Amino acid sequence: PRTDNDLQVLPGCPVHPRAGAGACPVSAQAQAFDPFSAEYLANPAEALKWSRDQEPVFYNPELGYWVVSRYEDVKAVFRDNVTFSPSIALERVVPPSEEAMETLKRYKYQLNRTLVNEDEPAHMERRRVLMEHFLPGNLAAKEEMIRELTREKVDAFVDSGRVDLVEAMFWEIPLTVALHFLGVPKEDMGALKEFSVAHTVNTWGKPSPEQQVKVADAVGRFWQYAGQVLDKMRKQPDGTGWMHHAIRMNAEMPDVVTGSYLHSMMMAIIVAGHETTTLASTNALKLLLSNRVVWERICKDPELIPNAVEECLRLEGSVVAWRRRATCDTEIAGVAIPAEAKLLIVSASANHDYRHFENGDLLDIYRDNAAEHLTFGYGSHQCMGKNFARLEMRIFIEELSRRLPHMRLAEDQDFTYLPNLAFRGPEKLIVEWDPADNPERADPSILKRSVSFPVGAPSGKEIARSVRVAEISEAASGVKTIRLEDPDGLPLPAWTPGAHVDLLVGDFSRKYSLCGHPSDPDYTIAVLREQEGRGGSRFIHEQLSAGAVIRLRGPKNYFRLEHDAPRHVLIAGGIGITPIIAMADHLKALNCEYVVHYCGRSRAAMAFAERLQQDHGDRAVLHVSEEGSRADLAAIVAGCSTDGARIHACGPARLLEALDGHCVDLPEGMLRTEVFSTDRSGALQSGDTAFDVELEDSDLNLTVAAGQTLLDVVRAAGIDVPSDCEEGLCGSCEVRVLDGEVDHRDRVLTSAERAEGGRMMACCSRAVGSRLRLAL
Ligand code: HEM
Ligand code: FES
Known part of the structure; x- marks a missing residue:
């Protein structure tokens, strides 16, 4: 955050051209930014780290440019070429001298x-x-x-x-x-x-x-x-x-x-x-x-x-x-x-x-x-x-x-x-x-040897790292913990609490939150045996053994722990404890104020319950329904509205829906949730009907048939739309909607964002009516 000492009047401030002393919002770091400095030329991403963390959009008076440094913002500026015209892309940075x-x-x-x-x-x-x-x-x-x-x-x-x-x-x-x-x-x-x-x-x-x-x-x-x-x-x-x-x-x-x-x-x-x-x-x-x-x-x-x-x-x-x-x-x-502002969008930083x-x-x-x-x-x-x-x-x-x-x-x-x-x-x-x-x-x-590759970007679906199963152990009744290591003994990439990996076993891919310690050189996941699932957890429980080499994607984090709150409330239901326990460990290490509520049917089926109590003492509260103790979500949430605590919750959909219901009056963003288990049933449903899409930028009209997703159809027409989870969880397939009502089936957009309109997830959401117009 900026202090008053950072504020000073600068000639050429585009926001307050005639403002008095102390009114100009240019911080000292923003003023010192120099894209021609040796430090920036050596490593632009590192030189703008402060900006990504503290001031992702700032004005530099010397250059006369607004600098944009975070991924989402840089992409948003690239995406909207009407509000943000490319007309100055080739303009000279230094106006030419008369002689030149x-x-x-x-x-x-x-x-x-x-x-x-x-x-x-x-x-x-x-x-x-x-x-x-x-x-x-x-x-x-x-x-x-x-x-x-x-x-x-x-x-x-x-x-x-x-x-x-x-x-x-x-x-x-x-x-x-x-x-x-x-x-x-x-x-x-x-x-x-x-x-x-x-x-x-x-x-x-x-x-x-x-x-x-x-x-x-x-x-x-x-x-x-x-x-x-x-x-x-x-x-x-x-x-x-x-x-x-x-x-x-x-x-x-x-x-x-x-x-x-x-x-x-x-x-x-x-x-x-x-x-x-x-x-x-x-x-x-x-x-x-x-x-x-x-x-x-x-x-x-x-x-x-x-x-x-x-x-x-x-x-x-x-x-x-x-x-x-x-x-x-x-x-x-x-x-x-302001209109006419010049922007430097730093893709290296993004x-x-x-x-x-x-x-x-x-x-x-x-x-x-x-x-x-x-x-x-x-x-x-x-x-x-x-x-x-x-x-x-x-x-x-x-x-x-x-x-x-x-x-x-x-x-x-x-x-x-x-x-x-x-x-x-x-x-x-x-x-x-x-x-x-x-x-x-x-x-x-x-x-004479050579390998040729298909034209275009590699598909994320084909990229996976091999890991070896180092150890499998029983975490609770019906839950196994699996430790995975690099086959050459190298450390696996570090991760942050809330991160998950996609395990590829046989022909299925399933998400598992990482629940070891982020600085461990290997990964630990916990797998609940699900009778109803697609067979992944059964395979892991029945056939996977130590020494096997399997493939995984990630780690990725769609459920990031937000630190900037006076207090943190973590809520886990069942196997949803896996990301939550990693968050609890992290908050403890940072000396933050936090409490963990862990709900489950029986103590025997609650993985990590003992470790949670051991490591987190009276900050860990167990709610075991078999023992007659249920979490009073209304009371937990009521406490948060008085002290501004942030809630992170992971568990079955019905727990999260109930929690959502209690949180309607909390400010936007105070509740962050992750469903621990989804299938693509949200994306395609039996009563779906076809709809037409008009792609404004590409000048194309396409039809999304009942059994297809918008993402499938747009891609088949040669348009690059990124995707990751393809289940409405990550937000990477977001497209801009110019006209038409959307049947939202994702878990990314908040209710306020849905009400505002203008965005949809192409992997799962559809049209309510027969037509949508999209900025693609
Ligand atoms: C546009 C980067 C190679 C042809 C662009 C833009 C960037 C870029 C940043 C502007 C994008 C935007 O405004 O959203 C690169 C990089 C390359 C590369 C990093 C190599 C690693 C090439 C090659 C060609 C090419 C090999 C041609 C043979 C073009 C054209 C445009 C363009 C025609 C204008 C597209 C438009 O405005 O519609 N490139 N480029 N580029 N590039 Fe490349
Ligand atoms: Fe993840 Fe669509 S690809 S929300």
């Missing part, structure tokens, strides 16, 4: 709107017309070319023992691929290198006045070069590249794909497709080679590569921030944003936000929501070339890990970064190895 302007004028430089900074409706109209070349069929055809280029480069240095990977392959291949994609002849590459770096400094950097003129000169030459190539291409009406397609579209629809747009796009796409991918590949290799165990796992199992790429893009993306402009007075996370990514700072290639990073942006402007970039990065890693698994980062190197607001990656990456150990010398068949 003169230089640009001499070259008749006139970079116009390209796709990325175009407002609606023009943007979607063009995007649709130009999308074809980015579709999966077209991409698969490029795979061979990318692999050949990569092999050629690796052949050239594989016997040398030391190389700068940027110079030797990461710079040139993405450029060649971008030029090939456009249909441009390959000559003039050397000049292009200088051009595209100059473009980055010109747009996103902070050049000195002397640099400005030099940069302007290079940008001007880049502009002229792009024009000349375009003229050459106009003379080849049957060319096959994307630019030829755009030229034909220009002839067919001159109002949609205009002539000036072609020239701008020519230059923009080279920048979009080249440096982004070069830097992303450099970051990825640096990150993987710095985490030897991960690298070795990839070398052994190339199937891990697609998700490793997503995880690298999340943790060390090549685009760290993007820009938007508020078109009207609005709000982000409760902070008033990508580390623990609110969305458990253990956000950890490299975890088994993370099943890694592909939800915001490095490619999000929504209707989301990177059109994302699958190209993925394809290139996967092939680079696949070829290098197969042919040079023994390479290491050279120790005698300093990593340098080009100071700018948007792009990030080291300028060099030197690796070393002993060529005598190259596996292809002993086994030339290695050269």
Whole structure:
């Protein structure tokens, strides 16, 4: 929280332009923020950690930008490209000097709107017309070319023992691929290198006045070069590249794909497709080679590569921030944003936000929501070339890990970064190895092997880590505790109280809360034997034994413990004790004020009852119905409304519904619950009827049949909607509703949010009537 001492008057405050002393709400940290500082350039996510924790939306007067740092807020800004226009995405951070302007004028430089900074409706109209070349069929055809280029480069240095990977392959291949994609002849590459770096400094950097003129000169030459190539291409009406397609579209629809747009796009796409991918590949290799165990796992199992790429893009993306402009007075996370405000939305910070990514700072290639990073942006402007970039990065890693698994980062190197607001990656990456150990010398068949992967983001459903059952023991009648460990003895990723894992046994997946200690290197879960369930718990009780290797997804946390309350009330029903006991341990360790109510049928069936009483003494209250003691929920809740205590509860649906009923008068968010057992019965029900959906951004009309979910139908139409639980529990499949009434079947939205309208979970909720209009 800010103190009065932090408040000061600052010239240029957009909120209180004429306010008196003490009125400006810019905190000292917000004022000190400098995206060109060495600290920020070295690690933008770490440099903004304070903001994610204390002030997720702040104004920096020096820059004249509002900075947004949390995942949900950054995504919300990307998503709403009408309130938050992309028009300033390519605006110069430092306005050009007069001399630089003169230089640009001499070259008749006139970079116009390209796709990325175009407002609606023009943007979607063009995007649709130009999308074809980015579709999966077209991409698969490029795979061979990318692999050949990569092999050629690796052949050239594989016997040398030391190389700068940027110079030797990461710079040139993405450029060649971008030029090939456009249909441009390959000559003039050397000049292009200088051009595209100059473009980055010109747009996103902070050049000195002397640099400005030099940069302007290079940008001007880049502009002229792009024009000349375009003229050459106009003379080849049957060319096959994307630019030829755009030229034909220009002839067919001159109002949609205009002539000036072609020239701008020519230059923009080279920048979009080249440096982004070069830097992303450099970051990825640096990150993987710095985490030897991960690298070795990839070398052994190339199937891990697609998700490793997503995880690298999340943790060390090549685009760290993007820009938007508020078109009207609005709000982000409760902070008033005035019309015309400029926003710096820091995807690098969002990508580390623990609110969305458990253990956000950890490299975890088994993370099943890694592909939800915001490095490619999000929504209707989301990177059109994302699958190209993925394809290139996967092939680079696949070829290098197969042919040079023994390479290491050279120790005698300093990593340098080009100071700018948007792009990030080291300028060099030197690796070393002993060529005598190259596996292809002993086994030339290695050269012929390769693995190809399906185009697009890896599906979360296919990503799981293997764990070994270390121990199974009886926790109570009908409840077993299972301890799981990494098969190689490595520590499993840390977790926070309330987190769960999805256990994949046979063909089922079930959620189990983690109930050991978060700092333990292994995981402990407790499994209740359920006669009525889908068979998962029976399998675990009857067939699983110590030593077995099984797969799991996670950990993830949809039931986070909120610390900021004067007192905490934890309520568990039956096996719902598992997340609750972890929360109790945590609150005790933090010296917080708390009480745990644990309800169950009989003492013998209540897992951890003894441990709870031992560790938590009179803070643990047992309500055993067989012994005639029932929890008086009304009285428990009444106490909370007087002292502002926060309630976390987990247990069967009827307990939580009863609790919900008692909490209607408590302020929003004071009650947080998790149902310990669900099936997908909420998603599809027997009386369901079909309904139509109109997708505003994609200009599509679809029908969701009775036996289908909205998520299934939208995905089948090629639209990326993330999902996780697919049971209405996590909120990751939320879509915006523009019109129509929703039959909400999730457990994410509060009753107030449902009443407000405008949001729904695509995995389970449906239309009340026959039609919905969605912002997709
Ligand atoms: C847009 C990142 C590679 C073509 C974007 C945006 C970002 C981005 C952040 C803006 C998204 C938004 O406003 O929501 C990246 C990264 C890449 C990459 C990190 C590599 C790792 C590529 C490649 C191509 C490409 C290889 C083309 C071959 C485009 C285009 C747009 C775009 C055409 C504009 C889309 C629109 O506004 O509708 N990219 N990009 N990108 N990118 Fe990429
Ligand atoms: Fe979890 Fe829909 S995917 S709520």
